Amino acid sequence: MRESRQGGAVRKRLLRGAAISAALLIGVLTPHLAHAQRAIPETTDDVRRLPIPPIDRSHEPVIVLSGGTLLDGRGGAPIPNAVVVLQGDRILAAGPAGTPVPANAARTIDARGLWILPGLIDLHIHFTQQRGADMGRYSDSPAAAAIRGTVLAEQMVTAGITAARDVGTMDDVALRIKEAVDRGMIRGPRVMWSGKLLASTGGHGDEVTSTATGREKPNLGGDPHGVDGPWEWRKAVREQVRRLADWIKISAPAAREELAAAIDEAHSLGVPVAIDSYGKYTDWAIEAGVDTLEHPLLLSDQAVALMKKHGTAFVPTIGAFDNLLEGGYPTAGIPSGGFYYTHSRRFVINQQDHLKRVNEAWRAGVPIGVGTDIPFENEWRYPDAYFRELDYLHQAGMTNADVLASATSMGARIMRMGDKLGTIEPGKIADILIVGANPLDSLKNLRDVRYVIADGKLVVDGSGR
Numbered sequence: 146m147r148e149s150r151q152g153g154a155v156r157k158r159l160l161r162g163a164a165i166s167a168a169l170l171i172g173v174l175t176p177h178l179a180h181a182q183r184a185i186p187e188t189t190d191d192v193r194r195l196p197i198p199p200i201d202r203s204h205e206p207v208i209v210l211s212g213g214t215l216l217d218g219r220g221g222a223p224i225p226n227a228v229v230v231l232q233g234d235r236i237l238a239a240g241p242a243g244t245p246v247p248a249n250a251a252r253t254i255d256a257r258g259l260w261i262l263p264g265l266i267d268l269h270i271h272f273t274q275q276r277g278a279d280m281g282r283y284s285d286s287p288a289a290a291a292i293r294g295t296v297l298a299e300q301m302v303t304a305g306i307t308a309a310r311d312v313g314t315m316d317d318v319a320l321r322i323k324e325a326v327d328r329g330m331i332r333g334p335r336v337m338w339s340g341k342l343l344a345s346t347g348g349h350g351d352e353v354t355s356t357a358t359g360r361e362k363p364n365l366g367g368d369p370h371g372v373d374g375p376w377e378w379r380k381a382v383r384e385q386v387r388r389l390a391d392w393i394k395i396s397a398p399a400a401r402e403e404l405a406a407a408i409d410e411a412h413s414l415g416v417p418v419a420i421d422s423y424g425k426y427t428d429w430a431i432e433a434g435v436d437t438l439e440h441p442l443l444l445s446d447q448a449v450a451l452m453k454k455h456g457t458a459f460v461p462t463i464g465a466f467d468n469l470l471e472g473g474y475p476t477a478g479i480p481s482g483g484f485y486y487t488h489s490r491r492f493v494i495n496q497q498d499h500l501k502r503v504n505e506a507w508r509a510g511v512p513i514g515v516g517t518d519i520p521f522e523n524e525w526r527y528p529d530a531y532f533r534e535l536d537y538l539h540q541a542g543m544t545n546a547d548v549l550a551s552a553t554s555m556g557a558r559i560m561r562m563g564d565k566l567g568t569i570e571p572g573k574i575a576d577i578l579i580v581g582a583n584p585l586d587s588l589k590n591l592r593d594v595r596y597v598i599a600d601g602k603l604v605v606d607g608s609g610r
Contacts, residue, residue: 190234190574191323192337192391192417192561205233206251208603213256213579215239218263218554218568223585229261231575234601239569254608259595260583262549263569264307264576266556267334267531268460269439269516272297272322273315287316294322297527298333304528305578305591307599308335308557308566310516312394312419312439313342313350320389332604335576337560339394339419340385343378343407346371349396349421349489359486375406382410393418395435397426398489405433417561419460423492431457437559439516440465441499443492449505458512458559461503463537464530465518466494503541513538514559515552528592535588545585575601 188194208231215227217239228244230237238244272294273287283289301309311319323336344350351371354361372381382393393411395404395418404426411418417436420427423443431438431451437458452459484490507513515538517530538548557567565574581593595607 190335190562190565193389193415202233202235205601207232207237207247207249208598208601209246209250209253210256210261210577210579211246211253213259213261214583215569216260216262216549216585217570218550219570220550220554223260223583227256227261229569229577231577231598231601234575236569236571236573236575238571254579254596256579256596258581260580260590261569262578262580262584263553263557263567264334264578264597264599265305265531265552265591266515266560266567267301267306267309267517268312268437268514268556268559269462269518270297270301270309270311271313271519272311272336273318274313285315287318290315290318291321294318295325295331295333298322298326298331298336300527301334302332302597302599302604303594304531305580305594305597305605306334306528306531307576307578307597308560308562309337310392310419310560311336311338312392312421314338314340317388326600329602332599335566335574335600337391337562339392340388340390342394342396342421343381343385344371344396345399345403346373347489348398352487352489354487356484356487356490359484373403375400375402378403378407379410382407382416383414386411386414386416390416392416395420395430397422397424397430399426401429401433404430404435408433408435423490431455436561437514440518441502442490442494444502449502449509449511452506452511453509456512458514459503459506460514460516460559461499461506461538461541462516462518462534463496463499463503463541464534466499467496467537500537500541503538503543507541507543507547512555512559513543513547513551514556515548532588532592535591539588545588548588549584579607 185196187197187199189197210229212226215224215229224241226242228242228246229239230246273290319336319338322333323338325331326333326336342350348371372378385393393416395407408418412434419437419439420430420435421439422430424445427438427448428445428451434455435457437460438452439460439462441461483493515534517534519527519530535548535552538551539545554567557563566576569577575598577598579596580590581595582590584590594605597605
């Protein structure tokens, strides 16, 4: 009995000691836990937001834009005779005449008579795809894709498109283009990449026939590379994040549980998700919290209401399905009218229906972004396809101001980069387009490029005009 009482006393002392130790440990750890929740002062300029050491930009050259009319992308009225001050890759100041200008400016650009606005954004691009009339003449490879993508990157940035989201790439080509731009090795837009398209076995991305031509792929598409079952989808997402993807791209058809698992896994890792989908699969993905819907394909009657309810953004890529472009060939190589001889896409395409759906989404307040879905064989149409896409959005009922916002500030928010891109204000990345006339009067004026500044670097210099 005594031993039992002594044992109980010992246990009580041990419990009291453990409680005191736990309290002390909590007291020690609490400041560190609180510190872990504080904002990281400097991160990578992409969706992953990796912590990086602080950057001293005080010794970088200062560039001043003076005298132009500023459309800063914040929703206010145009600012005439504006001043914008840049240092390194950041905007120091932006405002009306009288905004303080450093005395040590390395260059002042006279923008009188010109219009200053944020760089444009293409939310749906493929740097590496090869289609078109002559694709059968040339075998493909990651090296060939990298060459094509490098040329396309140059075409984009010189047209004023300073940020792009690649939503499906061969191998790691889009990542390497992103890195090459970051390192100053090539000229191009800021790139966010999604790795490979995640598809179920036989789903879009794993078909044995091309969705553009209906032709069988070599060797019936090779071995299946789709993923099946919720846990396989989760693992596939983890593999893409491990490969440094900024976004995850998924497709239909897939089971409701598979789509939900992929979206949940990506969000748990802090990575957003885009889907190329149609019909009931689109509704399932929206309900599961997908971030962006790509294309207006076979939307259900409740899809727009679901997008509004769940905050889903919409990237319509209207021009990808119209054959009114030069040569009667649509931007993405898909014949107008339908996806012929393709099991995973058994429905028709009606361009007027697409325009109506975009109008419905816009009127409902769904965030709408600009994307071209242009594979590289259409390089002769880029940047024309981008500006045509703006016109399609206008045809769908959006005002010029709304289309311009979709191409800049709204596009940045959809890309999950709204705190760094899309507007001209202090602290933002210096991605700026200067054009010769007011784009609010006509979106065609965006084609009149005079200067392009990307990541603080002068890419197009129109001073000699």
